[in-house]
Amino acid sequence: MIRPYKKSLLTPGPTPVPEEVLLSQAESTIHHRTDEFRSILKEVSEDLKTIFQTKNQVLIVSSSGTGVMEAAVANLMQDGVRFIPVVGGKFGERWAEITKAYGAEYDVLDLEWGVTLNLDDLREKLKVGDSRKVILTTLCETSTGVNYDIRSMASLAKEFNALIVVDAISGLGADELRMDDWGLDIVVSGSQKGLMLPPGLAFISLSKDAQSLIESSSSPKYYFDLIKAGKSASKFDTPWTPAVNMIVALRTALKMILDEGIENVWKRHANLAAMTREAVASLGLKVFAQRPSSTLTSVLIPESLDSEEMVKFIRAEFGISIAGGQAELKGKIIRVAHLGYINLFDVLSGIAAIEFGLHHFGYKFKLGAGILKLEEEFLKSCKDEA
Numbered sequence: 001m002i003r004p005y006k007k008s009l010l011t012p013g014p015t016p017v018p019e020e021v022l023l024s025q026a027e028s029t030i031h032h033r034t035d036e037f038r039s040i041l042k043e044v045s046e047d048l049k050t051i052f053q054t055k056n057q058v059l060i061v062s063s064s065g066t067g068v069m070e071a072a073v074a075n076l077m078q079d080g081v082r083f084i085p086v087v088g089g090k091f092g093e094r095w096a097e098i099t100k101a102y103g104a105e106y107d108v109l110d111l112e113w114g115v116t117l118n119l120d121d122l123r124e125k126l127k128v129g130d131s132r133k134v135i136l137t138t139l140c141e142t143s144t145g146v147n148y149d150i151r152s153m154a155s156l157a158k159e160f161n162a163l164i165v166v167d168a169i170s171g172l173g174a175d176e177l178r179m180d181d182w183g184l185d186i187v188v189s190g191s192q193k194g195l196m197l198p199p200g201l202a203f204i205s206l207s208k209d210a211q212s213l214i215e216s217s218s219s220p221k222y223y224f225d226l227i228k229a230g231k232s233a234s235k236f237d238t239p240w241t242p243a244v245n246m247i248v249a250l251r252t253a254l255k256m257i258l259d260e261g262i263e264n265v266w267k268r269h270a271n272l273a274a275m276t277r278e279a280v281a282s283l284g285l286k287v288f289a290q291r292p293s294s295t296l297t298s299v300l301i302p303e304s305l306d307s308e309e310m311v312k313f314i315r316a317e318f319g320i321s322i323a324g325g326q327a328e329l330k331g332k333i334i335r336v337a338h339l340g341y342i343n344l345f346d347v348l349s350g351i352a353a354i355e356f357g358l359h360h361f362g363y364k365f366k367l368g369a370g371i372l373k374l375e376e377e378f379l380k381s382c383k384d385e386a
């Protein structure tokens with residue numbers, strides 16, 4: 001085997017970073033209390049609003065994605081508020097763990113992993129008691145590849161005067177999301193997924209309802225005080241030293257996304273995802289997610305195979321990183337991301353690597369079937385467009 005020098009990321013975070021973005025990050029660090037930096041903050045804040053599809057402020061925080069999940073709970077919690085974490089995978093579990101860690105009142109809506117939510121089950125949770133409900137959910141549950149129907153959940157929330165908080169850390173810039181049109185109260189995201197940056201920045205946007213609920217909370221918080229962050233952001237400033245070079249790189253990444261157009265970016269992800277699903281089906285494999293996200297495709301591996309071994313083999317032999325399963329799905333699924341700075345040929349090499357992996361571990365199928373299918377689907381999609 002030829003040992004790989006060249007490495008590529010087909011993981012649902014971190015994702016590949018374009019060279020232009022890396023180069024912007026390498027520019028000399030500038031001081032953050034300057035007009036020069038404030039004008040960069042102003043520009044990225046405007047661009048983020050387009051990505052979030054909102055007129056609300058989008059706050060930029062120096063942390064990984066989990067930091068802003070925690071910020072949402074820490075700032076909202078108060079007497080008379082009950083959180084409803086929707087748990088259908090690892091990241092839904094994280095919502096429940098955060099509410100528990102803060103000693104907040106919560107009532108988990110447990111879902112089967114890989115399956116979408118039944119709105120009636122959510123309705124039942126919303127009906128209980130007279131506390132103000134806050135739904136904590138996920139646009140793309142990265143551990144299973146499910147895309148939840150956030151839009152319908154949000155309109156149900158409105159019937160009960162409940163708030164809805166969405167973890168769009170992996171989904172933003174891949175799966176369609178319209179914060180204002182759908183009536184979402186808090187949307188959080190991170191830098192290392194669809195936004196094509198290294199890990200290290202996080203984003204959070206609040207609706208007017210979220211803002212006023214936060215104003216009535218006196219729960220302990222300091223670094224993640226969103227009122228303080230919001231006041232600074234109105235002056236194109238941040239309360240603490242921001243990750244300056246990351247924000248300079250963010251400007252480049254957002255320009256790339258907006259040059260393509262957010263709707264086109266969603267479409268590209270949807271197309272790559274659809275082709276990937278067809279390709280794996282032609283290998284005789286099943287997609288795990290009932291309502292698959294455009295962010296990644298989760299694939300059930302034949303029971304005779306261990307997906308962990310396959311992931312290791314593919315990384316060692318070909319330098320291609322795909323993800324395995326987490327928790328109860330460990331060994332059972334692989335997850336191939338088509339997220340962020342990814343094109344047709346990245347996905348083609350991913351499918352080829354999966355074929356080699358399946359072949360290596362003795363799975364019987366027609367070598368090249370996935371690649372052929374992907375190429376056929378691509379040509380079909382060109383015809384549809386013409």
Ligand SMILES: *Cc1c(COP(=O)(O)O)cnc(C)c1O
Binds near residue numbers: 012091168170199
């Ligand atoms: C990656 C991811 C996170 C975690 O973000 P960190 O940056 O590792 O803190 C949270 N939620 C979802 C859905 C993710 O995909």
